[in-house]
Amino acid sequence: MTRPEIQEPRPERYNPHAIEGQWQERWQQSGLYTFDPQAPGQKHYALTMFPYPSGNLHIGHWYATVAPDAHARWMRMRGYNVLFPMGFDSFGLPAENAAIKRGVNPRGWTYENIAHMRGQFGRMGSMIDWTRTFATSDPEYYRWNQWFFTQFFKRGLAYKKGGLVNWCPKDQTVLANEQVVGGACERCGTPVERRNLSQWYLRITDYADELLDFSDTDMPERVRLMQTNWIGKSVGAEVTFSTPAGPETVFTTRPDTLMGATFMVLAPEHAKVKELTTDAQREAVEAYIAAAGRKTDVERQQEGEKTGVFTGSFATHPISGDQLPIWVADYVLVTYGTGSIMAVPAHDERDFAFAKKFELPIQEVIRPEGGEALDVAGSEPYVGEGLIVNSGEFDGLPGGKESIANIVEQLEARGVARAKTTFRLRDWLVGRQRYWGTPIPIIHCEQCGPQPVPDDQLPVRLPDDVEFTPTGQSPLKLDTEWVKATCPNCSGPAERDTDTMDTFVDSSWYMYRYLSPDYGAGPYDPAQRGMMPVDLYTGGIEHAILHLLYSRFWTKVMRDMGLTDQSEPFKRVRNQGMVLAEDGEKMSKSRGNVVDPDDLVAEYGADTVRTYLMFIAPWELGGPWDPKGINGPAKWLSRIWTLYFGGQPDGPRENMTEADLRYAVHSTLKKIDSDFGRMSFNTIVAALMELTNVLVRAGRSDRYGTPAWEEALNMFTLMLAPVVPHIAEELWQGRGGAGSVHLQPWPQVDESAAVRDSVNIGVQVTGKMRGQIEIGKEASQDEALVAAQANPEIAKHLEGKDVVKVIYVPGRILNIVAK
Known part of the structure; x- marks a missing residue:
């Protein structure tokens, strides 16, 4: 193998600013990263969650993008036909609030930001295919939001109803349950209020059971657990009690405790409270209800002293006939189960605390096997399984799952209960009383009721000249001309719906639109359905419940509509951690600790920033930013440049065999392949840095200029390409490589070279490291000791001493104890 000639002389010092811009421009002009669905190779659809166009890509955007970009490049070099697109999640409150502050329409502000952020993505050196980009605020995109909504409406999956909703007084809009965190608005942190409003919902609960099946998607266990808990499947029974206001059905997961x-x-908020409240108790009950209305569901579920009020009425126990007092308490939610519970204080912590406070009876009905009777005067209930007691015919049966089915069957035969499965998950509230979002495509007619806008009238475009300062009602109501409509059913006068959609609708199906962003006959070209599911989807763990759950729901509906063959949108999901400030705090403008990636690129170049972000910490964990840490990657890239273009490395002569060099290269390649598969990016960079040291040593040996040396540099260049694409392109071209380095096939591991017959192990003499020896992998302890004694650096520490003990760990270390 002859040594390739350097095509053009390169400067002695590495200057990223002299090469990165020109390569970005050439890649863009040549269409290097344009996806061709007809190209050879197995498809690989890699997708990173698209950003909100806030104005600037922050360091978190870089952290979320550069590692998946490296992975996508690796897959492409391995022969896969890779699609790696990017768009912008551009509807939503931040743009509207920014526009209110500036006194402008959010459209202009949003699209200026998009243009700026596209330039930032380009300076990152990413392999994004920009021919497929879009913004969710494009009418050509949100037209299909509206089309989906009308299809959901026709299928009974979209409906409007009145009821208690979460209301953010600052943003002046309703929030889905998933958008309330700790009793506050997820976006602005304002305490959430409860209001009675008529709102639009999507029936995600129709798919609750199926959403618990993760067999067709590989998600981190943490994400699966979060979604499972949010869906909250509970298997039990509904039991009916008689009350003065008629039968009242309660749901319980422990029907074996009914007699307790x-x-x-x-x-x-229960509908029967008013009828059940006696005149003597009415004032107290009404005051309590008013106080409860000022609390969020989250606050009502928090641990603390229980509150409640007696209605004055009693329910009749369906088995014993006992009269049970009926109370009102805010720890019971009207949105869970039936909005009422049978309280079993002996075996439920909340009921126990309530009973103790209000001196209500406590009846033990489950006792640990071999245990003693419950001390009702004690400080806690018994919530485990055991034997049923004090329950008549059920006495002696095992409590818990083992007997529940049998007990429910007997209760069903008596007509007082039935088996029931419930879910914590509630239907998705999708209406919003703000301007900058997709208009809901419904026309309200007094004669015909709500009617979907016909397909040929979509999109229903957002008007531009609207006063959208929040008032508590939809800003679109103020545009009376826009509101006027004709009923598509009877042709009579009607009005448009003035709410806009939750922006999570936008991101629930956007992964399909990338497949054919200009397609006009549907949300995407069905000829491209083979591109789904997304093979690797990456983004933050904060979207585990909202976005990921909604996307899974949306794909299942699309499947049932015949729009996709898949039941899951993502084959594999992985979450990155977060880059924190130097002190470990979250970065924020208010704290003044934000790291600007543009400043870093201006000082160090994109490849250095990419390297440091992959090296800083395990990608899935994240970690604090160290402003000094980036100097290491900068020096590493300079060292690589000098290795390639600076002639034979200076320094003392090294002794390295061809087998040594080939082992270092091929074993590193094998490790990098494994690490890319595990998405362990920090160890990939570490392995490349370690191989750089080996190559410098090889350059000081007789290997310099040999075929093994040339093979090593060529393979090293290819290994660098996914991580540091600019310098890798320059190294490849500088060594006479044909075409772009990013079009080259990924190197293959020579398994025979990647395995060594010998190993280097450390040698300690009486606990202190004194050197290394090279011995056979299967060398015995005696052979290792002989090799150590033959090494001059080690032997001098043994002179005049007797070896009294030898500790040998094959392949790892030899410890000689000498006196």
């Missing part, structure tokens, strides 16, 4: 029910509790 000593009182009933209703949610303050």
Whole structure:
């Protein structure tokens, strides 16, 4: 193998600013990263969650993008036909609030930001295919949001109903349950209020059971657990009690404790509270309901002293006939189960605390096997399984799952209960009372009721000249001309719906639109359905419940509509951690600790920033930013440049065999392949840095200029390409490589070279490291000791001493104890 000639002389010093811009421009002009669905190779659809166009890509955007970009490049070099697109999640409150602050329409502000951020993505050196980009605020995109909504409406999956909703008083809009965190608005942190409003919902609960099946998607266990808990499947029974207001059905997961029910509790919003409240208790009950209305569901579920009020009425136990007092308490939610519970204080912590406070009876019905009777005067209930007691015919049966089915069957035969499965998950509230979002495509007619906008009238475009300062009602209501409409059913006068959609609708199906962004006959070209599911989807763990759950729901509906063959949108999901400030705090403008990637690129170049972000910490964990840490990657790239273009490395002569060099290269390649598969990016960079040291040593040996040396540099260049694409392109071209380095096939591991017959192990003499020896992998302890004694650096520490003990760990270390 002859040594390739350097095509043009390169400067002695590495200057990223002299090469990165020109390569970015050439890649863009040549269409290097344009995806061709007809190109050879197995498809690989890699997708990173698209950003909100806030104005600037921050360091978190870089962290979320450069590692998946490296992975996509690696897959492409391995022969896959890779699609790696990017767009912008551009509807939503931040743009609207920024526009209000500036006194402008959010459209102009949004699209200026998009143009700026596209330039930033380019300076990152990413392999994004920009021919497929879009923004969710493009009418050509949100037209299909509206089309989906009308299809959902026709299928009974979209509906409007009145009820209690979460209301953010600052943003002046309703919030889905998933958008309330700790009793506050997820976006702005304002405490959330509860209001009675008529709102649009999507029936995600129709798919609750199926959403618990993760067999067709590889998600981190943490994400699966978060979604499972949010869906909250509970298997049990509904039991009916008689009350003065008629039958009242409660849901319980422990029907085996029915005989321990000593009182009933209703949610303050329960429809029967008014009828059940006696005149003597009415004032107290109404005051309590008013106080409960000022709390969020989250606050009501928090641990703390229980509150409640007696209605004055009693329920009749369906088995014993006992009269159970009916209370109202805010720890019971009207949105869970039936909004009422049978309270079993002996075996439920919340019921126990309530009973103790209000001196209500406590009846033990489950006892640990071999245990003693519950001390009702004690400080805690018994919530485990055991034997049923004090329950008549059920006495002696095992409590818990083992007997529940049998007990429910007997209760069903008596007509007082039925088996029931419930879910914590509630239907998705999708209406918003703000301007900058997709208009809901429904026309309201007094004669015909709500009617979907016909397909040929989509999109229903957002008007531009609207006063959108939040008032608590939809800003679109103020545009009376826009509101006027004709009923598509009877042709009579009608009005448009003035709410806009939750922006999570936009991101629930966007991965399909990248497949054919200009397609006009549907949300995407069905000829491209073979590109789904997304093979690797990456983004933050904060989207585990909202976005990921909604996307899974949306794909299942699309499947049932015949729009996709898949039941899951993502084959594999992985989450990155977060880059924190130097002190470990979250970065924020208010704290003044934000790291600007543009400044870093201006000082160090994109490849250095890419390297450091992959090297800083395990990608899935993240970690604090160290402003000094980036100097290491900068020096490493300079060292590589000098290795290639600076002639034979200076320094003392090294002794390295061809087998040594080939082992270092091929074993590193094998490790990098494994690490890319595990998405362990920090160890990939570490392995490349370690190989750089080996190559410098090889350059000081007789290997310099040999075929093994040339093979090593060529393979090293290819290994660098996914991580540091600019310098890798320059190294490849500088060594006479044909075409772009990013079009080259990934090197293959020579397994025979990647395995060594010998190993280097450390040698300690009486606990202190004194050197290394090279011995056979299967060398015995005696052979290792002989090799150590033959090494001059080690032997001098043994002179005049007796070896009293030898500790040998094959392949790792030899410890000689000498006196």
